[in-house]
Each structure stands twice: as structure tokens, then as C-alpha cells.
Amino acid sequence: MTEVWVLRLFHRVSRDKRVSSHLALVARAFGARGMYYCGQRDPLIEETIEKVNSQWGGDFKIIYVDSYIKLIKKWKKEDGEVIHLTMYGIPVDKVIKTIRKSRKKKLVIVGGEKVPGIVYELANWNISITNQPHSEVAALAVFLHEFFEGKELYFEFKGAKLRIIPQERGKKVVELTN
Amino acid sequence: MTEVWVLRLFHRVSRDKRVSSHLALVARAFGARGMYYCGQRDPLIEETIEKVNSQWGGDFKIIYVDSYIKLIKKWKKEDGEVIHLTMYGIPVDKVIKTIRKSRKKKLVIVGGEKVPGIVYELANWNISITNQPHSEVAALAVFLHEFFEGKELYFEFKGAKLRIIPQERGKKVVELTN
DSSP: OOOEEEEEEEEOHHHHHHHHHHHHHHHHHTTOSEEEEEESOOHHHHHHHHHHHHHHOOOOEEEEOSOHHHHHHHHHHTTOEEEEEEEEEEEHHHHHHHHHHOOSOEEEEEOOSSOOHHHHHHOSEEEESSSSOOOHHHHHHHHHHHHTTTGGGGOOOTTOSEEEOOOSSSOOEEEOOO | OOOEEEEEEEEOHHHHHHHHHHHHHHHHHTTOSEEEEEESOOHHHHHHHHHHHHHHOOOOEEEEOSOHHHHHHHHHHTTOEEEEEEEEEEEHHHHHHHHHHOOSOEEEEEOOSSOOHHHHHHOSEEEESSSSOOOHHHHHHHHHHHHTTTGGGGOOOTTOSEEEOOOSSSOOEEEOOO
16 A cells, blocks of 8 residues: 655644644544644644554554655655645646556645745645635545545554444444454 | 535534634535534634635525524424434445435534434434544545535635636636626
8 A cells, every 4th residue: 555644734732733633633544654743843642643543553653843844855855755735736636546556655745824835846746625725634534535545434453442333323332352 | 416514513612613614614615505503602613704705705604503403303304314424324435325316405414522322313324434533524525525526626606706726836816806
């Protein structure tokens, strides 16, 4: 499976706490290996993910980076591809097949407010999920859903203690003993 | 086009401000007519949407309801269908074709914490977008993306003052004179 990571730009501890947590949880649930973030370092997000990993499995990483530009440049040097999600970009359905075809590792960038021009320049792809203002959480989910072609709906997570058995009504959760 | 509305349960002004705003913006961008919400009334969300409507067009509604149960029951009495997004439900790809086929109006429910059993009972469909914990914003986006089959990427909004012209690099926004 192609390796996918997310980069969340410009996290602010007070304002973005829940949105950045949602981004990390979506990245994990939809099959990314981990999420880098820059801006303010935030132990709370890291704890949220650790708890989810320990209950629901997998080895999703949260990694703080000082310089997002260094990370992007390093990624490209290592022959990875960089995808920037932005309402100004090319509609996802126009390019997703091409992006899927290359097995190079992917870095998917989601911005906060005001993403600098250099990100648009360095990205291999600037991609929109509608050209309307909405949510980086939604954009990331739809992008990964398209990228993994719905297979992410059934991804399994190693070492999970809990697993949901889908039901038409109500909740069924089983405890697993590994 | 089938009429779709969203119901956001149990909004809390301080904690959910941004998540509920993201839900409303996603609902609008992905083709819903409006969003009902219950819990605490929040003028800020209503203002956010008004501003977006006035710049980006359309007539998306935000409507506060006292009783979500009354709304759901009224909806069903009027021959509408109710879809509850929950990590415990049936995977979206198993049922989306059936849901799409019926032209009845749809109410898509997204919970906050701890959705009461009655919502699972009253819903025509309890649907999951992965069986992992993540984000109601992501669940709503992927559901609507599946429901509208990607056509939402190109929806146009009447009376918009601004329109984005998708670009491979950078930003292009045109001002429209209606």
C-alpha cells in the first residue's frame, strides 16, 4: 500500500485543538501512517492519538516539526510526492487517477489560515475538494477516501483491543485478546 | 435533486464552535439545503454561514430546534428519510445505492458525544464511514460525496459574488456581477 503522511500547517493550541485532533483521527482512520504538524507544539493532540492507538490499534504517529519547508524539501529529495489540499486547486476527480498510479510516498498538506505561496510552489499537486470554503477535515477525508478508493472503510488496525461489528441498529463492540 | 438537510445534535457553544461551523460549511458546500441544530443556541455559527452565503452564494439555512426528537418524527411523518451517521453502523458503500435511489427528502444526523438509543431506533439507516473513531465533519463530507457521486465538486451557488477558477498553482478568484 502506498505510504501516505499528512502535514498539518500552523497549529495553534487554543484555537485549533479540536480541528487538529479531528485531522489526526481522520488521517489515522483513513489509512495514513502519521501526521506531522508545525506551529505550536501540543501534547494534548499527541495524547489523544496515543489513547486511540492503544484502544483501536495501529501505530499512527504524531510528529512535531519546526520547519515545514525543510520537511517538504526533504520529502521531495527522497522522491516523495507532495499534495496540497486547497480550495483554489484542481478538482480532485481530475487528477486522482494519476496520483494513485504513482507508488511514491505521499505527503498531504492541509493548511490552517493563509498558506504561504511557497507551499503552492513546492507541491506537486494543488487539489480542491469543491471550490467552496468548508473544512480541512472534510477535504482530507474526501481526498483519502478517493485515494484509497473506499478500501479504507475496511482497514484493520493491528493490536486493537476493541472492534466494532457493524449493526443496523445499536452498538456492538467486541473486545479482542491478541 | 434530492433535498438533503443535516441535523447536528447537542451543540455546545464553547466546546463545539469550530466543529459545528465546519459541519455547517461542509453541509453547504456538499449540497445540503440547510442544517438544523439542537443543544445551545449559537448566533456565531449563524453569522458565519450568513457571511459565507453573501460572498459565495446560495441560500443555505441554519435553523435552531428545541427538540430533535420532534424534528425527526415530523420528518418521518412527512415521508422523509432519516440517516444517522455513526461509527457503529453499516458501511456506507453497502447501502448508498439504495439510499440514492429513493427521491424522498433526507435528514442526515451527526451526533456529538453519546447519541441516545432513540436516534438509532428512529433512523431509517445507521451508517458508518469506517468503524474507527474520527470526526463527524469527515463522516458528513464522505457521506454527501458518496450520495451526490462527486457531482458536488461542481455545484454552483446562485448569487455568488466570488468564484474560484481552479489553478495548478496559486489562487484565482473572480468577482461576479449578477
